Amino acid sequence: MIDLHVHSNASDGTDDPADVVRLAAAAGVTTLALTDHDTTAGWDAAARAVPAGLRLVRGAEFSTTAPDGRGGEVSAHLLGYLFDPADPAILADQERLRGERGRRIGVMTERLRADGYDVDPAAIADRTGAPVGRPHLGRALVEIGAVSSVSEAFESFLAKDGPYYEPKADTPIAEAIAMIRAAGGVTVWAHPWARRKGAVVEESVIEAMAGLGLAGLEVDHPDHAPEDRERLRALAGDLHLLTTGSSDYHGGNKETPIAAETTAPGQLDALVAQATGADVVTGGP
Ligand code: AMP
Ligand code: FE
Ligand code: FE
Ligand code: ZN
Numbered sequence: 665m666i667d668l669h670v671h672s673n674a675s676d677g678t679d680d681p682a683d684v685v686r687l688a689a690a691a692g693v694t695t696l697a698l699t700d701h702d703t704t705a706g707w708d709a710a711a712r713a714v715p716a717g718l719r720l721v722r723g724a725e726f727s728t729t730a731p732d733g734r735g736g737e738v739s740a741h742l743l744g745y746l747f748d749p750a751d752p753a754i755l756a757d758q759e760r761l762r763g764e765r766g767r768r769i770g771v772m773t774e775r776l777r778a779d780g781y782d783v784d785p786a787a788i789a790d791r792t793g794a795p796v797g798r799p800h801l802g803r804a805l806v807e808i809g810a811v812s813s814v815s816e817a818f819e820s821f822l823a824k825d826g827p828y829y830e831p832k833a834d835t836p837i838a839e840a841i842a843m844i845r846a847a848g849g850v851t852v853w854a855h856p857w858a859r860r861k862g863a864v865v866e867e868s869v870i871e872a873m874a875g876l877g878l879a880g881l882e883v884d885h886p887d888h889a890p891e892d893r894e895r896l897r898a899l900a901g902d903l904h905l906l907t908t909g910s911s912d913y914h915g916g917n918k919e920t921p922i923a924a925e926t927t928a929p930g931q932l933d934a935l936v937a938q939a940t941g942a943d944v945v946t947g948g949p
Pocket of ligand 4: 912
């Protein structure tokens with residue numbers, strides 16, 4: 665079982681990186697990719713926890729913006745795997761994105777406080793020490809009793825079309841693809857048609873990114889409808905892109921368990937064969 669997209673509390677998951685690795689092994693996962701948002705802070709702890717029989721692919725999920733193919737822009741998540749974590753361009757981009765995350769959660773928190781919701785910005789940052797995301801603010805809203813779950817917070821206070829939302833300035837996806845490739849990494853477009861999260865791109869945009877070096881599409885994802893998976897798989901075939909499947913596990917911040925969706929072994933091999941920036945970590949003697 666291969667799961668190529670999970671989060672730890674190095675970003676907006678709730679489990680320590682080492683616990684995510686142990687949990688995956690216990691669930692029967694044979695290859696796991698740790699892909700926290702805009703950071704590689706969990707890489708070392710995850711690598712140290714790898715047991716015999718598990719392979720760890722280290723990566724990150726980059727916050728990017730893509731043309732939607734209709735004249736506008738949409739938020740897009742780009743998975744980068746096995747890139748050099750010390751690459752200066754990557755380090756600068758991740759630092760900038762973490763700064764943007766902090767700024768925008770500060771703005772959203774101020775708007776909530778102005779309306780009487782007593783969420784404490786310092787507590788959100790202090791408790792996580794990680795790139796802050798809306799799930800962190802969602803937990804703070806659960807703690808003050810404003811909502812009963814993080815998912816509920818996403819339907820109301822954290823919604824993109826709601827009064828509290830503040831966008832962050834993400835990196836243009838073409839730049840991110842080039843940057844990750846230059847650092848020896850392999851790029852896969854995460855949940856490209858997760859329509860529940862907002863507007864998504866036209867096929868023409870995926871085709872254009874394939875031309876710029878995008879290596880794959882995350883086809884099997886909990887937020888993808890069956891007909892969209894079918895279409896994405898066909899598109900990947902046409903464009904010679906690899907296809908992955910992943911849980912996008914976030915611990916207690918989402919309901920999906922680890923390995924809820926998986927990647928075919930041949931696709932993993934094709935991905936690893938393209939990478940030159942970091943090694944796959946194997947456990948045991
Ligand atoms: P942000 O990156 O701060 O804009 O927040 C987006 C993150 O929130 C995504 O990466 C998901 O981890 C998480 N998320 C999105 N929708 C939901 C939801 N309905 N319930 C829980 N977490 C969600
Ligand atoms: Fe997330
Ligand atoms: Fe994502
Ligand atoms: Zn994710």
